[in-house]
Amino acid sequence: MLPNGSPLGPVLRIVRGRVRPVAAWGAADRIAAMIRTTTSALAYLLSSLVAGVVGLAWSLASTLAVSLLSITQLGGPAFLGATWVTRRLADLERHRAGWVLGAAIAAPYLPSEGGTVRQRVRAVAVQPATWRDLAWLVAVFPLGLAGGIAAIVVTVVDFAAVVAPAWAWAVPNPHAPFPMRPLMTTVPGPFGLTVLGVLLLPVTAWFLRTAGRAQARAARGLLAPGTHRQLVEEAARLARTRRRVVDAQAAELRRIERDLHDGAQARIVAAGMTLALAARKLRTGAAAASDVDLARRQLDDALTELRRLVRGIHPPILTDRGLHAAVAALAGDSPLAVEIRGDPADRYPPAVESAAYFVIAEGLANAGKHAEARTCVVTLARRAGTVTVTLTDDGQGGADRAGSGLDGLRRRVEALDGRLTITSPPGGPTVLSAELPH
Structure with missing residues (x-):
């Protein structure tokens, strides 16, 4: 047990009756994280062998079937059915890539429900994601083959070096060619291989993680939402x-x-x-x-x-003296103790000043009327082409984000391509923030 005033207290932890330094726990956490990421990368590379075969087989079969049926009435349904299966396989690939990337890749598809078969075929065919899915199912075969075989070889060779004494004793080979003969038939040889294998473990782990990330990033390049969906x-x-x-x-x-x-x-x-x-x-x-x-x-x-x-x-003071003076006038009429932070001489575009003024006016009114606040801090800041208006009160919180007042503010802010965020947990405080580009 350490005394409360001991200088070792901040750097030690007691776990299961033992005192261990925090630095040791940090190293253990890093090693555990490295093992997890390496194992995930190895699983991703090995499963890519199967995924590549399945993807290539399905791509060839579906392309051939749809091409043959395209001259018949079954062409449209066959295309839609093949696309549905292709998307399910692509979703599985997005999930597999998440093993390495840390999160599954988002689906890039746009809705195409309703209408006739011809209309649905057209809606699906014009989406670039449809053809990028097919391209990845073809590309995953050579990528998975190369990455999977390399992962198997590197892992097996390193593991075999680590357990060299065991398999050299179990399977002796006195007729092994040089340079394997001294490594297999002498006592220091297998143990030297073990030391070499242990030293190469970080290199093997680095290779597996690098190869897994490279393939997963290639998958993200084709399977993630592209410019078309964003537009x-x-x-x-x-x-x-x-x-x-x-x-x-x-x-x-x-x-x-x-x-x-x-x-x-x-x-x-x-x-x-x-x-x-x-x-x-x-x-x-x-x-x-x-x-x-x-x-x-x-x-x-x-x-x-x-x-x-x-x-x-539109208050005249806003045009004559600017946002800071208009907010000061609001603060003078407010029952709250309002603190204004920002440059009084700073001026903004008229539309931005007007939107910011009404955000502040509504925020002060809500804080005094509904939140039962006593003080409020109004911060005006300009950074990177954006004017940020933040109101923080000491009220009871629980603001209704869907209320008519806040919804009206949100519309006013969105009209300028801005963003309004509200944080109001029960018990407070309430933070109302508007980001307005200018």
């Missing part, structure tokens, strides 16, 4: 973002119309009616000063309402 996904994402931006614009216009109708317009109509009543009183000689004062107050309220509406659309 299709990007186009789909942009289409979704465009629809959400259009919806957000329509909702914003409806909000402005509602605020005008229920707020400033109603107050102006009321002021007009009050002035009409005052004019009628003046024609009859009655006192109308109180009505004029009431109309003036109603017009003042309408002007205040219009100014609030303008600030909700």
